[in-house]
Amino acid sequence: TGTTGTTGQPGDTATTGTTGTTGQPGDTATTGTTGTTGTTGQPGDTGDTATTGAPSTSGDTAPRDTPQGGDPFPRSDLIVPVDAGRPAGPHGGGFIGGFLGDGVGGDVRGVVGAVLRPGEAGQRIADQWGRDTRGAEQKWARGDYIGAAWDWNKAVGGAGAGLAIPGSGARVDAEVRDAERAHLGERIPQNATPAQRKAWWDGLSPEERERYIELVPERIGNLDGIPVLARDAANRRNLPALIDKLEGVDTDKARDQLAGLREIERQLNENGKPPMYLIGIGDEGNGRAIVSFGNPDVSQHVSAYVPGLNTSLDEEFAKNDLGRARDTAIGAQGYDDSTASIVWLGYDAPQLPDKDGVAGYFAVMGTGRAEKGGAAYRDFMGGISVTNQNKDPHLTAIGHSYGSRTVGAAAARPGGIPGVDDIILVGSPGVGVDHAVDLGVGSEHVFVGAAANDPVTKLPSKTQVVVGGLGLALGGPGGAYVAGDLADPGDDDLWFGKDPASKAFGARRFPVADGPPLVSGSGISLDSHSNYFSPERDAVSADSIALIVSGNADRLKMEEPK
8 A cells, every 4th residue: 555645635546556755745646655735645545565664754765664764673563453344464354564554653543544444433443543642653753663662552452342453463562562671671770879760750751651660560669769659550560470470389488478479469459547558579589578558758757667587578477567567657647647657578587497497597697688688778768768758758767676787787888878867676686886876867866675575685795605606506596595694694785786775875765565574384485576566565665666756756755774
């Protein structure tokens, strides 16, 4: 068929000639090459296939297979609407040879009209096609060939009934989608700062943002500096894909992660209060999950809690750790509605031997995971601080157990944790520094909770390593607690540095319940290490955390340091 004239009215039916290469306007199209003044001049019915690429709107010659005189683009089959009464193409449906055929750079409705010969139903399809491809020509003109291709390809599905699907359609769709994914992936500023990523995202059009969320959700959903609503949308889109992936893996780790993901999905579907936002998800390492209760981009007060020892993406995490963040949000919102509380599992916390084998002990005793996790946590909080819409948001970093060592690693870096005003450390074995002032927020903004019966706050110092280390090897945290205390009951050093609850450390200690004893008639219990956030099991501690998170630390009743 001949190409569409760029300024002519529909010419008469071409009876013999081939299509001209430049489509210069004329009075009457006698060979299918020209047309009189107008916008949609139609091609002849019997003219031979044009050998040019997209028609040039300026009248310049366009080389073969070259869109508007630009770089060559590979040819492929494109699905297009066909009239059911017309003969099918060689692959079972109508299609145009060439990447986008005569539709590129031209009026799509004119092309569809020429192929469809629409009646009322066909015209509706043509109208839908025109709406779905609005803006594609502009993308093509500015060199965004894949973006234009994606718009045309999506229009195929959007036009609905009356569209023929050639045998090559699935291949074309997959190829376009893969090409678009690669194209978008190359544009993501992966190695930029959170502030630079936010500036990049803000510079995209709404349509471009939609394409990123649709095609590369696993990248956008975990990118610090991207607004929370976009991350949540991307991660909700990616969550079913992760579940599908893990359903086909027969390992304990995959089964644990699958249970965790399903529990997170269940909670998301409940639409409970406070509203839940999925701002990070992944199956790398021991699993990744970042969940907020309340929107941290609009809340004046935002906290982010880092769990510790033995935490991984599993059902226990999805119930217990998410529950701690929810309890903190509910408690803090009792003092200020503009509050969001996050649980951040963005690193591989150490696992005890039942999960990591003997290496688990060394991971618990080492700082490598805390240092690596601290760097990631610092980037995350930098992202939260730049996407928050308030002029001066109040941010609180919370570390529990080994998570307090991770927060300490983040805070001890030059510049501290971006945007953070207060730091809460509970059940801490030490944070890697010997003085609260070294955490970058001022000692008066470092708060510590340490239950009297929490064994983790009594892990041996390095001066107790022989006796305490033997206790750890023989009896786990309980053995370390007993052996270490016997070795030096007056030592205020813990394994990772000065005890944060000690007077020498210089932080503010808030009151918490003693918790159940480590050893009782019913055996060994570590419950006192996990009750800090629970309004049911330790209302005093949970309320203290809520006061700090909501910006009401001046109302705290303080406790004497050790």
